[in-house]
Each structure stands twice: as structure tokens, then as C-alpha cells.
Amino acid sequence: MGYLHAEEDKRHRFVFCRKTMHLIVVFLLFMVAASTGSAEIYKWVDDDGKVHFSDRKDHRVKQEVVSVKPGASKWSRFNIDIKTVDVELSAGEKQQIVDGVNNVYEFFDRVLSFDMYKTVPVNILIFKNSEEYRNYLIRNDRGMAVASYGLYIPSENQIVVYVRENRSLTFKTIKHEVSHAVVDTIVPYAPAWINEGLAEQMEVLERDESGLYFERHAENRWIVAQARDQGRLADIDELLKLPSDKWRHSDMSRQGSMRAQSGQFIYFLLSKPTGRNFIARLMHTFNRGDRTLSYYLVDENYIGGVRMLGLDWSRWLHNQGDAIIRL
Secondary structure, three states: OHHHHHHHHHHHHHHHHHHHHHHHHHHHHHHHHHHHOOOOEEEEEOOOOOEEEEOOOOOOOOOEEEOOOOOOOOOOOOOOEEEEEOOOOOHHHHHHHHHHHHHHHHHHHHHOOOOHHHOOOOEEEEEOOHHHHHHHHHHOOOHHHOOOOEEEEHHHOEEEEEOOOOHHHHHHHHHHHHHHHHHHHHOOOOOHHHHHHHHHHHOOEEEEOOEEEEEOOHHHHHHHHHHHHOOOOOOHHHHHHOOHHHHHHHHHHOOOHHHHHHHHHHHHHHOOHHHHHHHHHHHHHHHOOOOOOHHHHHHHHOOOHHHHHHHHHHHHOOOOOOOEEEO
16 A cells, blocks of 8 residues: 555646646747747738738638747858958958958848858958049949949949948948849849838848847838828839839939839838748749749738738838837
8 A cells, every 4th residue: 555655646747747847848839939028920821722810810711829949040250351442441441341241241140040150251342432433343343323322333342332421330331232233133024112122121130149130220110200291202012013123213203212212111021930930031032033923922922912011011111110129
């Protein structure tokens, strides 16, 4: 009998320990979810076997909650070649440039899932002023870009910029052009709204001990707010239907608001895991050589199609999102 009681007591202790451990695990998972403040991600498979993800509960389909666990980055940094012409850069400024370029490469590698080690790292040429910069572009048959702050030259895999009075703006321009270099190399058929929108966001890409994050692009936020108030903001279906050449023409005629809107639109999409996955799917579709007008790809891949995307965008525009997006 003593043996039976001992065995029963052991079973009770085992069950109690299992229940206790289960409660502890549930509590810890709840605390992790609460601390991250992230919404649940739902997954389901349609009748054609296609897998869908959303941050909304849809009672019309059978969904399961999936756990999104960002893994530790295995990114190995590139050595970036920086050359200057009559410009003195401090060691800290050079490091800031190298860090910024690598952050852009890491974003495309880790967030958008492109193998950046198949991409040749850019080299950077910095001139002391806009006049020297313009002369260099003219000598290299790039005279159409003389009004720019910086330029990516594919034949040289080179970023060319000049030092502005506020040097931090120069470093942002470098990140902007690096994004163009990446997209030109791996996704040459990407539409202009994605290409320019990503480049605008790379300007405010930063890193701290927690990883990559985006700061709000203050200038683009202001331009978009002004364009919306003045009725110059393009509808989302118009933005998505514009071929790249017409997008650029429209950007010039709307005083740069198309560029700012594309940047904020990308910021809106990057603000949620489902939006980041959505951009990645589009980029990889274009990477495979698909030249379908982005409107139709978006309508097919975004939950609820372009109409729902337009509604989500309109709601987001009221305050244009959080000040920081962590990746």
C-alpha cells in the first residue's frame, strides 16, 4: 500500500508540475505578445491550395494563428569603397556611410529575402560641391541628372554625390541611391512607385542594439499632407496603374508629391508583417521577370484587393502611422 500511495503521489506531482509548467509557458507567451504589441497573424489555404496571410480575423474561412518570430540576423557586412575629391571625411563620418550602406543591403537581404551576396557592393564617390558633381556627370554623359543630389551609375556600380551644407542629408542621399542600385541589379522590372518608394524609405533606415528600424520621413509626411489637403494626392488605383515613365512625368507635374506619396505608401505597407510579406511577394514576382501591371498583381495578392488597400491607406493617412517602425 505504501508503494501504491507513493506511486499515486508521484503521478499527482507529475500532473501538477505539467499544469504548472503549462501555465508558466502560457503566461510567458502572453507577456511576450503583450510586450511586442504586435497583432496576431492568421493563415489559411484557399480552394486552389494557395496560402494566404492576414492580420484580420475572417470568419468566412478556416484560419490558424501563426507565430512570427524574427530570427537573429546572420548578415555579414560588406567592405564599402569610399573615394572623395577635395573632401575631408572624419573616421566617424566614413563609418556612418559604411553602416548606412550595409543597413540597406541587410534590409533587402533579411526583410525582403534577396540574396545580397550575389550583388556587387557599390563604390561611392563624393565631391566637395554641386559644381564639381555636375561637371563629373556631364563628362560621363549624365547631364540630364545635374539637378539631382546624387546618382547611381550602373556601368560603374557607383554612387556619386556631393557634400551638402547639412552633411547628414548627403549620407541619406547615399542610402537612397544604394537602394536604387540594389533594385536595378536584382529587380530591374520593378515599377517606379516601388523603386522610388523604397529608396525614399532607405533614407530613414537606422539600426540600434535591437536591430533595423525606420524613422518617420518628416519631409514626405508633410508633402503628402499638403497634397491631400490640396487635392493633388493620387488615388491608389491611379498610382498602381501608372507605367514607370508616366509615373516620373506625373511626379514632376505634381511637384514631387508622387515621390513622397510612394515613400509614405511603402512606409504604410512596411508598418505590419503582412505588408512586408506583401512587398516581398511583389518584388520577387518582378524579380522573376513578370511585367504584369502592378495594379493587377496587387489586386490579386492584397487581401480584399485594391479596393481594400485603398480603404486601409485612407485610414492610415489621418496620422500617417507611428514615428518608428521596427523590423
